[in-house]
Amino acid sequence: MLMAAGLGAAQLFFTWLFHLKLRREVSREAEPHVPPVSVIVPCREAADSLAAGVRALLAQEYGGRREFIFVVADAADPAYGRLRAILADAPGARARVVVSGVEPKRCSAKLANLLGALPHVAADSEALLFTDSDLVVPPDWMRRMLAPLRDPSVGAASSAMIYLPCGGFWGFLRSVWMAASVVYFSLLERAAGQSLALRRGDFEAWGVARVWEASLLEDMPVTTLARRHGKRVEFVSAAMPHSSDGCDARGFFSVFNRWIVCFRVYDPFLWLLGLSVTLLKCWIVLRGAWLGTYAPALCLYGADAANLGLVFAILRARFPERWLYHSVLAAASAPLLWAAYAVNFGNSLFSSTVVWAGRRYRVRGPQEVRSC
Numbered sequence: 001m002l003m004a005a006g007l008g009a010a011q012l013f014f015t016w017l018f019h020l021k022l023r024r025e026v027s028r029e030a031e032p033h034v035p036p037v038s039v040i041v042p043c044r045e046a047a048d049s050l051a052a053g054v055r056a057l058l059a060q061e062y063g064g065r066r067e068f069i070f071v072v073a074d075a076a077d078p079a080y081g082r083l084r085a086i087l088a089d090a091p092g093a094r095a096r097v098v099v100s101g102v103e104p105k106r107c108s109a110k111l112a113n114l115l116g117a118l119p120h121v122a123a124d125s126e127a128l129l130f131t132d133s134d135l136v137v138p139p140d141w142m143r144r145m146l147a148p149l150r151d152p153s154v155g156a157a158s159s160a161m162i163y164l165p166c167g168g169f170w171g172f173l174r175s176v177w178m179a180a181s182v183v184y185f186s187l188l189e190r191a192a193g194q195s196l197a198l199r200r201g202d203f204e205a206w207g208v209a210r211v212w213e214a215s216l217l218e219d220m221p222v223t224t225l226a227r228r229h230g231k232r233v234e235f236v237s238a239a240m241p242h243s244s245d246g247c248d249a250r251g252f253f254s255v256f257n258r259w260i261v262c263f264r265v266y267d268p269f270l271w272l273l274g275l276s277v278t279l280l281k282c283w284i285v286l287r288g289a290w291l292g293t294y295a296p297a298l299c300l301y302g303a304d305a306a307n308l309g310l311v312f313a314i315l316r317a318r319f320p321e322r323w324l325y326h327s328v329l330a331a332a333s334a335p336l337l338w339a340a341y342a343v344n345f346g347n348s349l350f351s352s353t354v355v356w357a358g359r360r361y362r363v364r365g366p367q368e369v370r371s372c
Contacts, residue, residue: 008303
């Protein structure tokens, strides 16, 4: 019982710290830092939110010089024509669509696109910003993401996405999982590829492009490189973008499994921490069932339910029109989240294969990635 209560109290404590951090950031304006910036957005197919995401980027409140580079692997991709049509309605924007033409073999298709976009970056750009095409960023996203780079101790600024409940069981469960995860991304200062900002000088000096040539993800290697060079990653809670595209069972487990496998490969400490917490929760429940007492399991469920409800209540303040009644549903789904974590951590113990955007990758090490 004490173990269950202690674990629940620790989760609530971290969630409350996240709440304080988010409230502190939202209450103050981002410090003015407006270097010339290139925003690189890898695109594939045509997500429902593509138009909203592109328009949110082009409408950013930013006083410096900016350019937007949307990159697709092939001109036959449906996203190519749709992007050109969207940009045609914004003639004043400094934005263009480029074709990478790179076939991924030792890296993911996403990284192949990012690498293919780098030669198109303007010579005077001092910062690089990366985000995904299926996300909608807040109006001050660019200012908030670049503000931390004023501090020389910061090597990268980052912010994870929020997946809004969008109808359907699997979409809702994904929103619960990702909402709970963002708390730890924020406090543990890990980079997230959904919003990633670096100085161009650091990007080149650290050899980020060379590392990406043999990686699956762009964000976890950046965390490693920043620390290797004595820099830290600043998580910008107030800049979190959001997505509301649909999700089915295959999509839920594909994304979940990719994250867990990649944590095992790129961030073993965080993977081991998550595995330990999952095993501890399973042990509390199974031991109670074996002894015929359900009090520890109920205590654990109550603590997890309270934590998930609090996370959703915090995020509801940012997205009030979308999160009106979901706090209660999130609290009730705690056992489902336990099961999802158990399944995916179990899979990560024995498998190094992930499926991403219709491709299969074998990830045997941080620089050992093969498309298969």
